[in-house]
Amino acid sequence: MPSDHPDSASTANRRRSNLDPFHTGPLTTPMTPSTERDNTMTSLPDGFLWGASTAPHQIEGNNVNSDWWAREQVAAGMERSGDAVDSYHRYPEDMRLLADAGLNAYRFGIEWARIEPSEGHISRALLDYYRRMIGTALDLGLTPVVTLHHFTSPRWFAQDGGWLGDKAIDRFRRYVEAATSILDGVPYVATMNEPNMFAMMTMLARMAQDPEQQKKWQSPTTDDGPRPPLPAPDPGIGALFVKAHTAVRDIVRERTDAAVGWTVANRAFVARPGGEEMLRDLQWVWEDLYLEASRDDDFVGVQSYSSQWVGPGGIEPYPPHPDNTQVGTAYRPDALGMAVRHAAEVTGVPVLVTENGIATGDDNRRITYTRDALRGLFAAMDDGIDVRGYLHWSALDNYEWGHWEPTFGLIAVDRETFVRTPKPSLAWLGSVARRGSLDSAVG
Numbered sequence: 001m002p003s004d005h006p007d008s009a010s011t012a013n014r015r016r017s018n019l020d021p022f023h024t025g026p027l028t029t030p031m032t033p034s035t036e037r038d039n040t041m042t043s044l045p046d047g048f049l050w051g052a053s054t055a056p057h058q059i060e061g062n063n064v065n066s067d068w069w070a071r072e073q074v075a076a077g078m079e080r081s082g083d084a085v086d087s088y089h090r091y092p093e094d095m096r097l098l099a100d101a102g103l104n105a106y107r108f109g110i111e112w113a114r115i116e117p118s119e120g121h122i123s124r125a126l127l128d129y130y131r132r133m134i135g136t137a138l139d140l141g142l143t144p145v146v147t148l149h150h151f152t153s154p155r156w157f158a159q160d161g162g163w164l165g166d167k168a169i170d171r172f173r174r175y176v177e178a179a180t181s182i183l184d185g186v187p188y189v190a191t192m193n194e195p196n197m198f199a200m201m202t203m204l205a206r207m208a209q210d211p212e213q214q215k216k217w218q219s220p221t222t223d224d225g226p227r228p229p230l231p232a233p234d235p236g237i238g239a240l241f242v243k244a245h246t247a248v249r250d251i252v253r254e255r256t257d258a259a260v261g262w263t264v265a266n267r268a269f270v271a272r273p274g275g276e277e278m279l280r281d282l283q284w285v286w287e288d289l290y291l292e293a294s295r296d297d298d299f300v301g302v303q304s305y306s307s308q309w310v311g312p313g314g315i316e317p318y319p320p321h322p323d324n325t326q327v328g329t330a331y332r333p334d335a336l337g338m339a340v341r342h343a344a345e346v347t348g349v350p351v352l353v354t355e356n357g358i359a360t361g362d363d364n365r366r367i368t369y370t371r372d373a374l375r376g377l378f379a380a381m382d383d384g385i386d387v388r389g390y391l392h393w394s395a396l397d398n399y400e401w402g403h404w405e406p407t408f409g410l411i412a413v414d415r416e417t418f419v420r421t422p423k424p425s426l427a428w429l430g431s432v433a434r435r436g437s438l439d440s441a442v443g
């Protein structure tokens with residue numbers, strides 16, 4: 001969306017776009033001119049965030065009051081999260097590893113199913129727990145980026161209508177009212193993670209109530225060769241999430257100083273000749289519905305992993321290829337630049353890269369992928385796109401929504417002993433962060 005779009009000039013937006021989470025100057029500070037400008041390098045704006053991301057259910061362990069935990073016990077073909085990687089108890093160590101490596105930001109979530117384990121019972125102790133997490137991040141010099149909802153909901157909520165029930169938005173609002181009481185010092189809040197993928201998952205969950213369909217359960221984040229592409233999310237569910245997002249965005253604004261937005265999965269679709277119209281339709285149903293809803297937000301979270309062709313008949317499955325990742329997607333580090341450009345164009349608001357990474361067992365490949373993705377990001381910034389930070393997915397190898405095999409982490413974890421072993425990619429990303437450039441980074 002061009003910046004002169006009427007929506008972007010709304011009073012609220014003007015007020016919010018001057019908000020400065022880092023107290024380093026207005027968010028609209030132009031980038032300082034680069035002295036060594038080439039395709040791989042740009043001068044980063046003050047306070048640029050360099051970090052890594054996680055989600056509560058994927059790392060904490062024993063998220064027993066959540067709908068995902070319940071599903072894991074019954075769904076065929078799904079591995080269980082169990083102890084996950086016990087970050088529930090070990091978050092100080094996890095955060096310290098990131099900070100020691102040179103990163104200055106950590107995105108994590110707070111878990112509704114823990115804060116409100118039964119309806120209307122808000123746990124003061126769990127709010128205090130997440131407050132300590134925020135405090136630990138701040139003490140370590142990590143800017144906390146907090147997600148309020150990352151795919152998981154309380155089990156009671158799911159059992160009583162879930163997101164499609166009449167009370168969903170009121171219930172979400174009540175949780176967010178409680179959660180916002182602990183967000184002092186948090187400069188960025190994401191209301192919902194990947195509402196577009198989550199709309200698709202909510203649609204699949206509705207189908208999964210049918211025992212026949214349960215047998216066909218498919219991980220939301222894996223999409224390998226022979227299987228059909230993931231079904232498009234129902235725009236009706238998308239519209240509901242837009243309503244939920246808007247409702248809680250206002251609460252976050254009233255009760256905190258945080259910039260607020262949501263994080264949208266970007267597929268970096270590219271049209272084959274003749275596929276242009278199909279691309280427009282699919283881009284709306286998968287992405288733009290959600291990106292358009294970001295126009296009055298303070299930022300948009302961009303999440304990018306791969307790119308996908310769209311032909312006249314629809315999305316083309318990723319062809320089998322030796323370079324494909326562990327989740328079956330094509331190796332496309334260039335997707336990040338495409339994603340950031342598209343999100344900035346549609347939303348007109350500042351971009352924060354909230355997820356980008358690769359499922360691979362080969363850490364050198366992770367470094368190469370990330371270096372190329374950052375080149376694309378810097379090129380977009382050189383073209384004037386306002387990007388506030390880069391948060392890699394993921395800090396830790398973790399529970400990948402039904403699977404343990406794909407490893408996205410900068411840090412490996414032994415699932416028996418919970419011993420953390422930083423991979424070379426963590427040191428590499430930390431050195432990029434310290435220097436603010438790719439050129440002299442180790443690795």
Ligand code: FCB
Nearest residue numbers: 055193194197221393400
């Ligand atoms: C995204 C999710 C995240 C993780 C990565 C690989 O869709 O937000 O939790 O699963 O994919």
